[in-house]
Structure formats: C-alpha cells, structure tokens
Amino acid sequence: MFTLYSMQRSGNSYKTRLALAQLGIPYRLVEIDILKGESHTPEFLAKNPSGQVPLLEVAPARYLAESNAILCYLAGGTPLAPADRIEHAGALQWMFFEQHSLEPNLGAAYFWLTLVKGGRELQSHAIEDWMEEGYRALGLMEKHLALHDYFAADRYTIADIALYAYTHIGHQCGFDLAQFPALRAWLARVAAQPGHVTMEFNPAEAVAAV
Numbered sequence: 752m753f754t755l756y757s758m759q760r761s762g763n764s765y766k767t768r769l770a771l772a773q774l775g776i777p778y779r780l781v782e783i784d785i786l787k788g789e790s791h792t793p794e795f796l797a798k799n800p801s802g803q804v805p806l807l808e809v810a811p812a813r814y815l816a817e818s819n820a821i822l823c824y825l826a827g828g829t830p831l832a833p834a835d836r837i838e839h840a841g842a843l844q845w846m847f848f849e850q851h852s853l854e855p856n857l858g859a860a861y862f863w864l865t866l867v868k869g870g871r872e873l874q875s876h877a878i879e880d881w882m883e884e885g886y887r888a889l890g891l892m893e894k895h896l897a898l899h900d901y902f903a904a905d906r907y908t909i910a911d912i913a914l915y916a917y918t919h920i921g922h923q924c925g926f927d928l929a930q931f932p933a934l935r936a937w938l939a940r941v942a943a944q945p946g947h948v949t950m951e952f953n954p955a956e957a958v959a960a961v
C-alpha cells in the first residue's frame with residue numbers, strides 16, 4: 752500500500768489526496784507539520800532531500816516527490832491522464848504553468864498570509880509581486896476557460912487537479928475571484944466531479960467514521 756507524507760493545509764499535498772480519492776486508491780497517510788520542521792528531520796530528509804511534502808512512498812524505500820509528478824504517476828493509464836500524445840502534452844503544459852506561474856504566487860501568499868503567524872509582516876516586501884503575478888496567472892486561466900470547460904483533452908484531468916488546489920483557496924489570501932466568472936464556473940465544475948474531496952478531508956477519519 753502507498754504511504755503519502757502530506758500536510759493537511761498544503762495545497763500541493765491536497766492535489767495528491769484528491770487524486771488518490773478520485774482514483775479510489777487506498778493509502779496510509781502520514782501528517783507532516785512543516786511549520787514544526789517535521790520535513791527537515793534527518794529521517795525525512797533521507798526520504799526526500801528537498802525537505803518538502805507531498806512525498807509518496809510507492810514501494811518500500813522507493814519515494815516520489817513533486818506533487819505534479821505524483822499526479823502523473825497515480826493517474827497514469829486512467830482517464831485522468833490523457834494518453835493521446837498532444838493531449839498528454841497539453842495537460843503537462845498546464846501543470847508546468849501551475850508550478851511556474853500559479854503556485855509560486857498563490858501558494859506563497861497562502862502559506863505566509865494564512866499559515867505563518869506574523870507572515871504578512873515578514874513578507875511585506877514580496878506580497879505586491881505575488882499579487883501582481885498571481886492575478887496575471889489567474890487572468891490567463893480565465894482566458895482559457897472562457898473557451899474551454901477544462902484545461903486539457905476537453906475533460907477533467909490531472910491538469911485541473913493541479914490548478915484547482917491553490918486557485919480554490921485564492922480568496923483566503925486576498926485574491927478576488929469575482930472578476931473571473933469562467934474560472935469560478937470551472938471551480939464549481941471541478942468540485943462537482945465524482946469522488947471529489949475537500950482539502951479538509953482526511954481518509955483516516957473517513958474510515959473511523961464508518
């Protein structure tokens with residue numbers, strides 16, 4: 752069985768929990784509190800030298816890092832990952848965009864402004880850039896979504912999962928999504944997908960509640 756090292760309030764970790772839930776894959780969840788330095792212990796660094804979550808143990812002592820690589824691995828061979836060459840590349844195009852243009856801005860804003868006490872003061876020099884670049888990324892997504900229901904292959908794929916994670920919590924760190932109607936409609940479409948789980952969902956609790 753897979754083991755996922757994840758933090759509940761990490762958007763990158765949420766992507767992988769969402770895919771695991773929608774694919775119906777059972778897994779063991781290990782909560783890592785990055786705010787307490789749990790991703791920088793010698794034990795964790797031996798598993799992932801970058802000191803980051805998410806991290807998936809795919810086989811004993813065989814680890815895979817990087818949320819979007821984990822999505823590709825988990826969804827490979829399923830409808831969530833397009834097999835057609837150009838559709839596959841189209842999904843990757845948006846997943847690279849997510850890591851380059853969206854996550855560094857919305858992800859950083861979410862981390863420092865909602866998770867770290869005093870983060871706004873500590874990062875006051877960076878917030879303007881995050882907002883400007885974050886809005887630029889959201890604007891590009893809006894343009895695409897004005898013409899398409901999803902990001903790749905004309906259907907819900909791992910590209911949508913990757914982009915949903917930080918976009919759906921953008922309002923929590925100061926991004927006003929009211930000006931992006933197509934993007935808000937897409938957020939609702941993603942949330943309505945079969946097997947969708949929220950960022951708060953914890954599979955261990957789900958099992959305990961049964």
Ligand SMILES: N[C@@H](CCC(=O)N[C@@H](CS)C(=O)NCC(=O)O)C(=O)O
Nearest residue numbers: 761763785802803804805817818819
């Ligand atoms: N590009 C990586 C980024 C992972 C990342 O930034 N993880 C954060 C939590 S969202 C983390 O573990 N931060 C702890 C640290 O960097 O020390 C991915 O997509 O998985």
